[in-house]
Amino acid sequence: MKVSQGAPGAKILAFGHYQPSKVVTNDDLSKTMETSDEWIRSRVGIQERRIAEAESEIDLAVQAGGKALAASGLPASDVDLVIVATCTMETQIPNAAGRVATRLGIDAPGALDVNTACSGFCYALAVANDAIRAGSATNVLVIGTERFSPWIDWTDRSTAVIFADGAGAAVVGPSDTPGIGPVVWGSAGDKADAIMVKDRHSFLQQEGQTVFRWATTALHPVARQACERAGVDPAELAAFVPHQANVRIIEAIARRIGADNAVVAKDIVLAGNTSAASIPMALSRMIERGEVPSGGLALLLGFGAGLTYAGQVVEIP
Numbered sequence: 633m634k635v636s637q638g639a640p641g642a643k644i645l646a647f648g649h650y651q652p653s654k655v656v657t658n659d660d661l662s663k664t665m666e667t668s669d670e671w672i673r674s675r676v677g678i679q680e681r682r683i684a685e686a687e688s689e690i691d692l693a694v695q696a697g698g699k700a701l702a703a704s705g706l707p708a709s710d711v712d713l714v715i716v717a718t719c720t721m722e723t724q725i726p727n728a729a730g731r732v733a734t735r736l737g738i739d740a741p742g743a744l745d746v747n748t749a750c751s752g753f754c755y756a757l758a759v760a761n762d763a764i765r766a767g768s769a770t771n772v773l774v775i776g777t778e779r780f781s782p783w784i785d786w787t788d789r790s791t792a793v794i795f796a797d798g799a800g801a802a803v804v805g806p807s808d809t810p811g812i813g814p815v816v817w818g819s820a821g822d823k824a825d826a827i828m829v830k831d832r833h834s835f836l837q838q839e840g841q842t843v844f845r846w847a848t849t850a851l852h853p854v855a856r857q858a859c860e861r862a863g864v865d866p867a868e869l870a871a872f873v874p875h876q877a878n879v880r881i882i883e884a885i886a887r888r889i890g891a892d893n894a895v896v897a898k899d900i901v902l903a904g905n906t907s908a909a910s911i912p913m914a915l916s917r918m919i920e921r922g923e924v925p926s927g928g929l930a931l932l933l934g935f936g937a938g939l940t941y942a943g944q945v946v947e948i949p
Contacts, residue, residue, distance in 0.1 A: 750936025
């Protein structure tokens with residue numbers, strides 16, 4: 633039996649992101665539930681979020697994926713694998729990846745969805761990296777897309793002030809040297825009911841304090857291990873881009889990993905928590921604003937429902 637020979641490494645060629653146009657501010661939410669701008673900012677750090685009205689999670693993914701492809705300079709015909717990370721599909725069959733690929737003009741690629749919720753992009757990126765190095769794919773389009781708005785009870789303050797809609801994407805291609813470090817991933821299934829949708833007729837439920845305690849105590853060792861496995865000192869990082877769950881969680885992890893020279897992503901302030909979309913969307917926007925250098929190193933750290941986590945160091949395109 634023969635085994636394919638892949639590229640020596642893989643790297644991210646370009647990012648793209650997309651947000652729906654409707655803005656929902658904290659003041660808007662205060663009109664429909666007992667909350668306030670000060671209450672929301674002090675607890676999660678969010679000022680506003682975007683909500684999709686007519687657009688589906690597929691539509692959001694197509695927009696972000698198309699922008700990433702355009703920025704990469706690759707024709708759609710060069711992509712042979714599409715991976716979509718999402719946990720908010722309205723229907724489970726057919727999957728998102730095949731439909732997104734068709735709408736982007738990508739002909740007959742491998743197409744799969746990944747559902748590890750808020751860590752989904754990092755999981756999907758690890759699969760893309762391994763597929764290129766193993767010779768199973770040449771160029772991979774990785775997309776995180778979420779439309780949380782239909783899954784939220786908009787009278788429930790514990791979730792309605794947090795979650796939002798959006799998509800982020802990355803094009804991953806072969807490289808002579810590694811541009812994506814080894815993934816560190818895992819799960820805490822004993823806490824799986826801390827974030828859940830009970831059944832198809834239910835809304836998202838979250839035990840906020842359980843998640844907060846877990847995230848602020850268990851994840852900084854994962855971040856450090858991702859740096860160690862990549863052979864990178866945290867002080868060398870140009871950016872730290874964690875899942876955009878809560879500003880207090882982001883700041884707590886950043887303090888404990890020693891990434892003193894890194895720009896810390898806080899996209900949640902104006903985007904809310906977009907789950908699998910949050911990391912690629914945050915880094916794409918940082919690149920667009922010129923906040924991080926091309927060729928610099930960024931630590932990505934996804935974590936969320938499952939409870940699952942994954943992180944890796946990447947070279948910024």
